Amino acid sequence: MSNSKLSRSQPCSQDREAETPGIGIIANEDNGEQVARTVLRANDRGYDVLVASTDGSDSEAVEFADQLGATVVSTKEPKDAEDLKRGFEDTAKSLGLSGIILQSSAKSRIDYDRSRDELDDAGFSVEAVPVDNSATELQSISKGQSIAAIIPAYNEADSLPEVITATAPYVDDVFVIDDASTDDTEAVAREHADEVVSLPKNMGVGGAVDTGYRAAIRSGYDIVIQIDGDGQHDPSYIPKMLETMEDRDADMVIGSRWLNDSYQDYSLVRRMGIKFFTAEVNVLGGVDITDVTSGFRAYRASMLDDLGRPANSHWALEQTLEAGRKEYIVEEISVPMPPDTDGSQFDIETFAKYPPRMMLTTLKTLLLR
Numbered sequence: 001m002s003n004s005k006l007s008r009s010q011p012c013s014q015d016r017e018a019e020t021p022g023i024g025i026i027a028n029e030d031n032g033e034q035v036a037r038t039v040l041r042a043n044d045r046g047y048d049v050l051v052a053s054t055d056g057s058d059s060e061a062v063e064f065a066d067q068l069g070a071t072v073v074s075t076k077e078p079k080d081a082e083d084l085k086r087g088f089e090d091t092a093k094s095l096g097l098s099g100i101i102l103q104s105s106a107k108s109r110i111d112y113d114r115s116r117d118e119l120d121d122a123g124f125s126v127e128a129v130p131v132d133n134s135a136t137e138l139q140s141i142s143k144g145q146s147i148a149a150i151i152p153a154y155n156e157a158d159s160l161p162e163v164i165t166a167t168a169p170y171v172d173d174v175f176v177i178d179d180a181s182t183d184d185t186e187a188v189a190r191e192h193a194d195e196v197v198s199l200p201k202n203m204g205v206g207g208a209v210d211t212g213y214r215a216a217i218r219s220g221y222d223i224v225i226q227i228d229g230d231g232q233h234d235p236s237y238i239p240k241m242l243e244t245m246e247d248r249d250a251d252m253v254i255g256s257r258w259l260n261d262s263y264q265d266y267s268l269v270r271r272m273g274i275k276f277f278t279a280e281v282n283v284l285g286g287v288d289i290t291d292v293t294s295g296f297r298a299y300r301a302s303m304l305d306d307l308g309r310p311a312n313s314h315w316a317l318e319q320t321l322e323a324g325r326k327e328y329i330v331e332e333i334s335v336p337m338p339p340d341t342d343g344s345q346f347d348i349e350t351f352a353k354y355p356p357r358m359m360l361t362t363l364k365t366l367l368l369r
Contacts, residue, residue, distance in 0.1 A: 021099035024088040032061035145222035150212030153229035204312030251328040255296035255335030285324025
């Protein structure tokens with residue numbers, strides 16, 4: 001991961017005219033972190049950012065935004081919201097911006113495309129349109145903790161936009177880990193995701209997800225959601241994962257196919273393999289789960305930081321076994337997963353090769369972790 005490159009995404013609407021409006025953010029004593037995230041997101045998309053405080057002072061949030069490259073709007077002591085609005089408009093005009101999109105609450109994410117459409121109809125300034133999601137409910141469930149989604153992707157250019165769009169309402173930021181794809185996955189990710197990590201060579205799923213974990217941990221997120229880029233996992237189950245994590249004080253929550261009927265659509269050989277390796281982890285790790293190979297997971301970042309780097313090929317077994325051995329709490333929820341997007345090549349030949357490989361993975365975890 002030291003040789004991977006973390007890159008921010010590019011403006012999401014490249015077919016827009018060259019002139020772009022600015023984003024105006026109102027800062028106060030309580031929203032410094034949200035202001036910083038909004039500045040970074042807006043800059044990622046090619047927008048200039050203007051920041052002003054509600055009382056005209058240089059609050060900590062304003063100073064931090066200034067360090068991130070935002071323009072501080074001098075409003076002295078604004079009398080009301082109209083005063084602030086005029087300050088933003090005057091500054092935007094002086095900078096030669098084509099307009100200003102005003103965000104009165106940095107706690108809501110901006111829907112940039114819809115806000116631009118509103119601005120085209122309204123004139124020079126408009127209130128930002130928030131992303132249409134269940135943010136209030138989510139904040140209640142997550143207790144204000146910051147959430148990142150990581151999506152490992154290899155040649156997922158076709159499915160990735162829909163996965164990112166469906167995931168974004170439930171998290172603060174979406175990270176895509178491009179595992180040296182040979183199609184347009186990287187370009188698509190840069191257009192839609194908040195962060196993109198491009199690996200210089202193919203690392204396999206284990207290497208890709210571990211890179212995502214480390215990126216999220218370094219960025220200070222409290223909770224990490226892992227979701228596949230092929231569309232097999234339904235992001236609408238993320239709130240249930242977070243609710244289960246909170247209610248059961250869990251460190252890891254796994255989306256299981258075995259708590260519903262969707263596992264019956266998988267081949268017999270695949271079902272046998274999943275059942276066998278799940279039983280192994282239950283016995284050796286002291287956990288009680290039904291679907292150890294599922295890649296749809298929610299984690300506490302503090303637990304991920306304590307676990308070792310998982311194997312590239314058998315990361316799920318190794319990770320879950322280590323978590324159980326270290327007495328972390330692992331829970332499951334029911335998540336239907338259709339096999340048609342799975343892309344697994346788990347046939348009888350592959351199954352025959354698994355025992356010696358899994359034995360090595362298991363021994364490594366039992367002896368070295």
